[in-house]
Amino acid sequence: MKMTQPSSLAIARGPSGRAMAEPMSVDLLEAIQQHLTMERSASAQYFANSLWFSERELRGFSHYFKKESENEQIHAIKFSDYLVARGQSVLLEELRAPVQNWNNIEEIFTASFQLEADVTTSLHQLYAMAEMSSDIRTTVYLDPIIEGQTSSEDEFAYILGRVKFADNQPSALLILDSEFRA
Numbered sequence: 001m002k003m004t005q006p007s008s009l010a011i012a013r014g015p016s017g018r019a020m021a022e023p024m025s026v027d028l029l030e031a032i033q034q035h036l037t038m039e040r041s042a043s044a045q046y047f048a049n050s051l052w053f054s055e056r057e058l059r060g061f062s063h064y065f066k067k068e069s070e071n072e073q074i075h076a077i078k079f080s081d082y083l084v085a086r087g088q089s090v091l092l093e094e095l096r097a098p099v100q101n102w103n104n105i106e107e108i109f110t111a112s113f114q115l116e117a118d119v120t121t122s123l124h125q126l127y128a129m130a131e132m133s134s135d136i137r138t139t140v141y142l143d144p145i146i147e148g149q150t151s152s153e154d155e156f157a158y159i160l161g162r163v164k165f166a167d168n169q170p171s172a173l174l175i176l177d178s179e180f181r182a
Contacts, residue, residue: 013087020087025133028126029088032138035122036079037093042115043072048098049108058173060180061105068112071152075145082141105173109163113156120149 014020024032050065080090102108123146130138166172 015089016087018084018087022086022135022137024086024088024135024138025129028129028133028135028138029083031122031126031129032079032083033091033093035119035126036076036083036090037095038119038122039072039076039079040092041095041098042119043069043076044095045069045098045115046072046112048100049112052100052102052108058105058177060177060182064180078145086137104168105166106160106163106168109156109160113153113160116149116153116156120146120153123149 011019012021012023046065046069050062050069053059053062053065083090099111123142127139127142127146130136130142162176163173166176
């Protein structure tokens with residue numbers, strides 16, 4: 001006896017036609033798209049920071065920010081992959097040019113710490129929105145990301161403290177630079 005599936009089974013599909021198990025609230029989707037842009041912007045900013053240090057022969061700091069730029073790009077990719085997995089289309093927004101002129105190293109790390117804090121806040125807002133819309137898939141997805149982001153914020157706070165302590169003294173900053181090169 002041959003069994004056939006009824007043709008009336010309807011599977012929910014996202015904007016690109018991809019099957020999706022559970023729709024995502026419009027507000028949460030928009031917020032994730034904005035966060036994706038934030039991650040891409042952070043990548044561009046950290047790359048600009050890397051260039052600033054490279055132009056001043058501070059290769060350790062340059063290497064550090066180049067790696068941070070790559071990490072932020074990976075985060076953006078993970079968010080875009082998540083949206084596709086959820087049946088959504090990924091909208092890439094235009095990015096503003098990153099800041100490329102700084103007065104000193106402390107200024108760069110202060111701005112970078114603030115950027116990390118803003119990313120953390122954005123992730124917490126996404127989590128709260130996902131909870132409010134009972135989107136367990138998103139909260140589970142965000143759990144390890146928030147943990148890693150909290151560690152990044154802590155690392156930038158630590159480095160900022162060391163840079164502040166160096167008080168713009170070239171010898172102290174060169175020691176820090178060599179630590180990043182190692």
